[in-house]
Amino acid sequence: MNTEKTKKPISDTNKGNDVILRTRGLSKDFGKLRAVDNLNIEIRRGDVFGFLGPNGAGKSTTVGMILNLVSPTSGSVELFGRELTENPWAALRRIGAVIESPAFYPYLSGWDNLEALTRSIGNIPRSKITEVLQRVNLLDRAKDKYGHYSMGMKQRLGIASTLLPDPELIILDEPTNGLDPAGMKEIRDLIPQIAQENGAVMLCSHLLHEVEMVCTRVAIIKQGVTLANSSIKELTNQGQYLKIRVEERIKAKSILSIVPWIKSISEEKGYLVVGAPLDKAAQLNRTLAEQGVFASELVSENSSLENIFLQLTGGKSDD
Amino acid sequence: MIKLISSELFKLRKRGLTWILLYIMIGVMVLINLITYAISNISLPNQPPGSGLDVQSIISLSSSIPFTLSMLASFEAVMAVILMASTVGNEYNWRTIRVALVSCEGRMKFLASKIISVIILVVIGMVISLVVGFIMSLITNSLAGNALNFDFITGTYLWNHFLQFWRTLFIIMPFILMGLLFAVVGRSAMPGIGIGIGILFLEPIITSLMQNAGGWVADIPKYLFSANVDAISALSNVSSSMFGGSSTQVTSVPQAFLVLGSYMVVFITMAFYLFKKRDVTV
Numbered sequence: 001m002n003t004e005k006t007k008k009p010i011s012d013t014n015k016g017n018d019v020i021l022r023t024r025g026l027s028k029d030f031g032k033l034r035a036v037d038n039l040n041i042e043i044r045r046g047d048v049f050g051f052l053g054p055n056g057a058g059k060s061t062t063v064g065m066i067l068n069l070v071s072p073t074s075g076s077v078e079l080f081g082r083e084l085t086e087n088p089w090a091a092l093r094r095i096g097a098v099i100e101s102p103a104f105y106p107y108l109s110g111w112d113n114l115e116a117l118t119r120s121i122g123n124i125p126r127s128k129i130t131e132v133l134q135r136v137n138l139l140d141r142a143k144d145k146y147g148h149y150s151m152g153m154k155q156r157l158g159i160a161s162t163l164l165p166d167p168e169l170i171i172l173d174e175p176t177n178g179l180d181p182a183g184m185k186e187i188r189d190l191i192p193q194i195a196q197e198n199g200a201v202m203l204c205s206h207l208l209h210e211v212e213m214v215c216t217r218v219a220i221i222k223q224g225v226t227l228a229n230s231s232i233k234e235l236t237n238q239g240q241y242l243k244i245r246v247e248e249r250i251k252a253k254s255i256l257s258i259v260p261w262i263k264s265i266s267e268e269k270g271y272l273v274v275g276a277p278l279d280k281a282a283q284l285n286r287t288l289a290e291q292g293v294f295a296s297e298l299v300s301e302n303s304s305l306e307n308i309f310l311q312l313t314g315g316k317s318d319d
Numbered sequence: 320m321i322k323l324i325s326s327e328l329f330k331l332r333k334r335g336l337t338w339i340l341l342y343i344m345i346g347v348m349v350l351i352n353l354i355t356y357a358i359s360n361i362s363l364p365n366q367p368p369g370s371g372l373d374v375q376s377i378i379s380l381s382s383s384i385p386f387t388l389s390m391l392a393s394f395e396a397v398m399a400v401i402l403m404a405s406t407v408g409n410e411y412n413w414r415t416i417r418v419a420l421v422s423c424e425g426r427m428k429f430l431a432s433k434i435i436s437v438i439i440l441v442v443i444g445m446v447i448s449l450v451v452g453f454i455m456s457l458i459t460n461s462l463a464g465n466a467l468n469f470d471f472i473t474g475t476y477l478w479n480h481f482l483q484f485w486r487t488l489f490i491i492m493p494f495i496l497m498g499l500l501f502a503v504v505g506r507s508a509m510p511g512i513g514i515g516i517g518i519l520f521l522e523p524i525i526t527s528l529m530q531n532a533g534g535w536v537a538d539i540p541k542y543l544f545s546a547n548v549d550a551i552s553a554l555s556n557v558s559s560s561m562f563g564g565s566s567t568q569v570t571s572v573p574q575a576f577l578v579l580g581s582y583m584v585v586f587i588t589m590a591f592y593l594f595k596k597r598d599v600t601v
Contacts, residue, residue, distance in 0.1 A: 061600070067421050069599040089424045097421055103414035107334055119326035120423050161418070 018045040019081070020169050020200050021066065026075035028061050028224075035061040037224040038075070043169065043217075047200045048192055050215035050232070052208065054313050058224040059204045060100055063171055067097055080168070093121070096162025097171040102154045106147030110138060110157050113146055114164060121165050132160040137186070151178025159187065168199035175203070176210060188214050212236075212305040220312050227312040235308055240278045243271040244288075245297035252293045259287060264311075271297075278302070323423055323432035324439075327406070331436055336405060340398045344444055345451050347394050348387065352378075352455035355386075356462065378459050381471035384480045387452030388487045391445055392552050396491045396519055399441045400498035404511025406433050408502035417599055426595050434499065434587075441495070442488065449484075483554060490548045493579050494519055496586035503590045518544070540570075544582070547575035 021043040028036040036058040043049045053059050064070035066077055068088045077084040079091035104113040111129060118124040133139040136156040141149070149157065155178055162170045172191070176184040191214045195201045205211050211218060211232075218235060220228040228235055241264075246252045252272055256262050262284075263275035276284060278300040285295055331337050359378050407430070410416040423429045460467060494515055502511030526540040540546040550570045570578070 064417075064598065064600060067417070069417055069420060071598060092421055095421070097418075099417050099421075100414075103418055105330060105334075105413060105415060108330070112329075112333055116326050116330050117418070117422055119329055120323050120419070122322040165422075 019043070020045055020047075020079070021202070022078040023062075023066070024076050024078070026062065026065060026077065027073050028058070028065060028070060029073045035224050036065070036072075036221075039221065039224070039226055041219050041226070041229060043200045043202055045168075045199050046195060047217050048195045048215045049200065049202045050211040050218035051202055051204045051221075052206075052211060052218060052309060053221040055206075056223075057221045057313075059221065060173070061224075062221070063097070063099055063173065063202075063204065066171070067095070067099070068092060069099075093165060094168045095171065096165060096167035096169075098155075098158035098162055098173055098175065099171070100173050101177065102158030102161075104146045104154070104157060104161075107145065109143050109145055110149065110153075110160075111142040113157065114161060117161055117164055124164055128164060132163040135163065135190075136160045152180060152183050155179055155187070156183075159190070163194070163198075166198065169202065170194055170198060170200070171202045171204070173204040174206065176205075176207065184210070208304075208306040208309050218305070220309060222313045228308070232305065236302060236305060237277070240276065240300070240302055242274045242276055242278070242281055242284060243268075243297075243299040243301060244274060244284070244295045245271055246288065246293055246295050248293050251291070252288055255288060255291045255293060256284070259284070271299075320424075320428050320432060323428055324435055327432050327436035328439065331402075331406065331440055337402065337440065340402060341444055341447065344395065344398055344448055348390065348448050348451045349455055351390060352452065352459055356459035359459075359463065378456065378463065379465070380453075380456050380460055380467065380469070381476075383453050383456030384449060385483065386456075387449050388480070388483050389552060390452075391448055392487050392490055392548065393519070395441065395445060395448065395487075396494045397516055398444065399437065399491055399495045400515035400519065401512050402440060403434070403437045403495045404498035404502040404515060405508040406437055407499055408505070408508025408511050411502075411506040412508060420599060427591060430503075430591060430594050434496075437495065438488075438492075441491065445484065445488065486551050486554060489576070490551050490579060493544060493582040493586065496583050496590065500586045500590040500593075503594050541574070542578055544579070546570050547578045550575035551579070 019042050021041070023039050023041050026036055026039040027034065039058075039062060041049075041051075051059055051062070061070055065072050066079075066084075068084055080094060082091065084091055104110075105116070108116065110133065114129045114132070115126070118126070118129065129142075130139065133142050136159050138153060138156045138160060141153060146154070146157065155175055159172065159175060162172070175191070176187050179187060188210060191201050191203065203211065203215060215232055217231045218228065219226060244252070249267065249272055253265055256265055256272070256274060259276075261276060261280060264273075265275070266273045274284065281298060281300050285298055288295060355378055410419055420426060420429060423432075457467065497518065498511040498515035500511070501514045502508055504510060522543060523545040526543055526545045529536050529540050531537075547570055550572050554572065
């Protein structure tokens, strides 16, 4: 059982001025269902921003609102310092996105799909198509029909398409889905490079291990509500916990429940699991001892992003 | 806008469906000309003047263009509805709509570029069909042993048929825009194709029943498609009544233009409104 002491989202303390994307109180209702609720996120230049949440959490709706495909019920999206509604095309011109999964015309080849895109965007030389296809290792299969591509090749073409207009923000939804381990590593290596060269990457993924490896900052949402929004380091630091074995667990819980720096208390396999910074272990032990409760075992552990995600979201999808 | 039309034409040019529709159109033209020629060789005894099909006049070289335009009013409309509805609807079916909208200057321009591209292809299809029709007429007249006389090609003839060409496009347009509207409403190609073609074929039957019913019901067809299409088609020398259309003209030409034009305005306004307003969540 988990005793949450606070419902406030874990907030970001690293403020910067070079903001590419900012949402303010972004909300979306579909009938009676609130898909996104008061979302406030910022993506700054150089960020690889992980956007996490269980299925149905509101990630795709949020991306839809950022890309002007879905109109917000309330709140606003600011891209490159200007409201999206002011001049959507001027902002969208600077974004590359693969939404949910790559989608291209099945009867066209990979090359022709990119050519159709360059024609509609405009002012992109054809040499750029060669360049981006080379970058994702798809040039040798460029003339094959998209309908005959494997899932991994479709993902590569999706990433190539986002690079065409030299975007300053790239939004990727599950970019390693369907790739073999080597392909996954290639894309993992490519994402920070793209952020470095272009501006920022927003990565929507369920692969938390992958997000932990490539992202600098992360937001976690569930049922449209932001549960966490901070740097990976801050988040994993705040996800530190201490496991204590004591005889009088009920008494220990009541003592610890009034300690201000303890975020959560739960029981697991005879241990009390206390959400607290690792450097507070001695203080915690002293607090219990002063009240006549003595720990027979005290173990400090760091939460992985996966643990934090499961802890925050309750480990269930929103479907 | 030009770049969006260029992109749309590129996609349509590379699409197999576009070529299949064109080959079907050419095939239909060839087949109809051959069938008409075959019928013209069959003697129809005891036929009173003015009744049935005046096949001999249809296969004459001077009738080939109005004859082909009359055929286009129905057959090309079917092809055009399929092309329009699939061009818009398949964007939803293939989920390419989101990428397409993010990579273009706006939803209105995107939809407008689709309509313009389809109209360009329809016009090209009509021109090709006219050429095929004329060549087939040359062939059938040669087979029939008729002298190939081009004296009918005068300025007036060309002008009249130039106007009829655009009138034919005008009577196809409501069906194209209906296909567009229902593809947008249903977010798929099938509603556009199904409803567009369904109305194209069923409405003349329903109209005919209404005309026979008499009373105020007989006036309803004046505000539907087929009676107005017939009124405009009748401006060519070859009436659509030869091909199963209504033989009774129930509406005037100006009213026909007004009614069909009104349908076009309603269809295109609704399609643009829905396309702009609705969230793209597929």
